[in-house]
Amino acid sequence: MSEFEPQIVAFFCNWCTFTAADLAGTSRLSYPPNLKIIRVMCTGMVDQKYVLKAFLNGADGVLIGGCWPGDCHYINGNLKARRRVANLTEVLKQYGIGDDRFWLRWIAASEGTMLREVAIDMTAKLKQLGPSPLRNMGQMAV
């Protein structure tokens, strides 16, 4: 049987983390292809419904990547995102999706290597955890 390949939905902010992904690419750094990147203008616009929908549709992990505090292109979108992530984590944790499946990370535009490391770490962690509890429920769950 082939090894379990986790599906990770990644919301990357246009200004920092998506640019870091670009940098990783132009620097020819390879990282696991498990990330399905969605480019957003800011982590502050990642509605928690997007995260819920990703999990309900079978994602094994959700990664939100944004600028470091103080570097947000919109001044404080990332700080708002942090509170929202904390809140949703508390909701999901009760039923088996903990902060090991739902990550928020600050990755600056210059941190292509860090993006690679986060992608490797998260993929490894999810391989260890196995499929998300919602995946097996399939479309009966949403």
Added chain:
Amino acid sequence: MATFAKLSFQKDELNKKASAFFKGLLENGAVDAVLVPMAQAKNGVRLTLVTSAEHTAQVDPFAPIAAVSGAKIASALTSRPSGRKIAMVLRPCEIRAVVELAKLKQVNLDDVLLIGMDCFGRYENTDFVKFQELGGTSESFLENAQAGKTSMPDFDIVGACKICEFPTADNVDMRLCALGAGNGNVFIEAVTEKGGQALEKSGLKPGAAPAGRDEAVKKLVAVRTEARDKRFAEFRAEVSTFEALADKLAPCVNCYNCRVACPVCYCKECVFVTDTFRHTGEQFMMWADQSGALKMPNDTLFYHLTRMNHMSLYCVGCGQCTSACPNNIDLMPLFRTCADKTQARFDYQAGRALAEEQPLAGFKSDELFEVTGQAK
């Protein structure tokens, strides 16, 4: 300094005495209107907006029923204010929801005299009808509840009230005190200066505080808190996975009644009734294709999780969600256990204080470092 006025009543005279108080408030110009539970023409008790002192005879402020959350009524009456002074008699859970709605600018407290009643709990609307048919009155309810008995032959107060640790109201101008008042008495307490002026105008004579009140409140809070912790533990053991959650919500028909009844579900337009969720046939087919089958109506779990994510920070545990469910899903413990976690994360308590900022209304740079695990 709090002032108390004693209302002693003979048998079947509680509401008559209470009505004299509200009549006094209106006649002497303490307020222009009173929102108070009032007996309906035939049966039932509803919050009623009274502007004429002539119409206070049917008041029944301690009736164990809350057909619609008074916080929603308060919002309807004040979000676009009339400019007239209004006294609102509400239950503690309704007051706490009012506090949350005031922070969201959906209630305006400028011209409001908030009066919180001591609450021993409420019956479901259908049970309240039975309660009245069995000859139950607010007086009999208070007398039994003081002795710790709220159950009737085949029903009791709702589950939410059994585990409610807030039998008295804070953030109010006045309180209608029944706890520890002894049989045949209730007290009216002026908490704020505004409340004190109103009490003076109502014509009641200030006197001593009810001797047994603090003790009685403490005792009831302890009983309720213990029941709450027990219920939380039971529910968490029962629903600890998404599968168990889906099972719990299996009877749900996506009617969204729980959202309509919820006093703190604050969105003006819920996303679940917008075009966002008006999918095409093709889209449904695509979802069904993914795993071969799609439960319809879909988005049930999505809806409830979204609600937890939106309102659990402001959940006051009133239990209107359970009361509203046409398919008898006991939603209250679901939202309350969730609220317990989310509110604790932000060291927040819904309805505790007007000055306390709602967690998702603000942010700080030096907080929640554990979310990313990255320091800077």
